[in-house]
Amino acid sequence: MSFPLILKFFLSAAVITGASELAKRNISLGAMLCALPLTSLLVMIWTWVDTGDQAKVIALNWSILAYTIPSFVLFIAFPLLLRAALGFWPALVLACLITAATYRLCQPLLDKAGA
Numbered sequence: 001m002s003f004p005l006i007l008k009f010f011l012s013a014a015v016i017t018g019a020s021e022l023a024k025r026n027i028s029l030g031a032m033l034c035a036l037p038l039t040s041l042l043v044m045i046w047t048w049v050d051t052g053d054q055a056k057v058i059a060l061n062w063s064i065l066a067y068t069i070p071s072f073v074l075f076i077a078f079p080l081l082l083r084a085a086l087g088f089w090p091a092l093v094l095a096c097l098i099t100a101a102t103y104r105l106c107q108p109l110l111d112k113a114g115a
Contacts, residue, residue, distance in 0.1 A: 008046055
């Protein structure tokens with residue numbers, strides 16, 4: 001493994017770990033940190049650092065935006081399924097399946113949008 005790849009791994013892991021640890025102490029701050037597009041920012045940064053290709057970064061940005069819309073289904077379905085007393089793991093799996101189905105249904109629209 002190369003040093004840049006190892007650096008990417010540890011910096012990305014640090015962001016995720018930091019968000020989960022913060023959420024244990026303060027739900028609002030943890031949620032805010034999770035709601036920030038940190039993964040998207042990291043991927044845009046790594047894409048720029050790796051390629052220096054502005055067109056790729058722009059295309060990535062628009063694709064991320066297009067795929068964000070169907071992902072909202074997860075954040076709607078999951079708490080509703082938890083309230084329906086399904087339990088954490090079954091609710092999470094079912095919410096993920098519903099979200100995957102939503103992506104599948106939206107894929108033709110995303111393809112037309114160039115995502």
